[in-house]
Amino acid sequence: MPTYRIRAATTDDIDGARAVMLDTVYRDFGTGYVPRWHGDIIDPECFYLAPPRHTLLVAIDERDGAVAATAALDARGPAHPPNPRRLAERYPSGETAQLRRVYVRPEHRRRGLARRLVAELLEFAQADGGYRSVYLHANPDSPGAMDLWRSLGKVVCDERDGVLGGGTGIVHFEIPTA
Template identity: 35%
Template sequence: MTSAPELTVVQVPVSDPRVQPLLRELGDEYTARYGRDAHGELARYPDEEFTAPYGGVLLLLLEDGAPVAGGAFRRYDATTAELKRIWTHSAHRRRGLARRIVAELEREAGARGYRRIRLTTGPRQPEARALYLATGYTPLFDTRADPETIGPLPFEKHLSAPAARTGKASDL
């Protein structure tokens, strides 16, 4: 039995060339599920919102430096971060990488002093909905309703206070 590859977590700016495969594949995925205007979702927020001190972009890299998963967070309010652009490369799915990147994003947001996480996913992304439910997010919608009748599906999660804090989001 072969062991799982060693992965490195790095924080990078949106302009890092390793982020481009993430955004390209994510845009293609959105287009396939929602139509040609879906690429606009990736341009909705300026890159600065995903930059310290309020936000960040994290990548999981293979030993050769290739990105296999990633995601970002931005300031939603003084105590809440919003997760965005969570992605796993299509060749590396079903290996728990999305769970890992969500956990890493939560850890980094918590280290910045955020106490709550918000996120939304689309009604045609059942894998994402299942991921957020499985990782402890509370749905802020009726889970019995047809997702197509709801639109974006909002979730939230309250974070535990870290043992050592590096700064409070409300002080930023």
């Protein structure tokens, strides 16, 4: 069984992290790269490594040094549009730690990596001291995502039914910080 080292990403990890992220949006989401949604994937240094209140974590497979999983946090709340206005108001930028890009390569799934990465992100948010809530949106087509997020938080908006926001299919969660 492989062992993993979880740590903050460095510039040396960017290509591996980007590959995990792009593979996920193509394979699991079926959307491929969409610039207005995925700009952070192309330039993770600018979005996650440079700003002091942001981070990108990687899980490194110690057998070969490859990036097996990613997870990021930033201070940008959900924007309206495309998200419902009430979510943008409830989770304002600067006060909201938004979890992003919690992605695990298929061959490394079911080993607790996503849960471990999220635990590290929550510690990062608590240490910051300026975040009052933790928010994320999830694509329900991502294998294992809904079970993970339901076990860690609560659904605050489910757009799969078409009633809110035009039925984008996204599920929004709040994760307790303590």
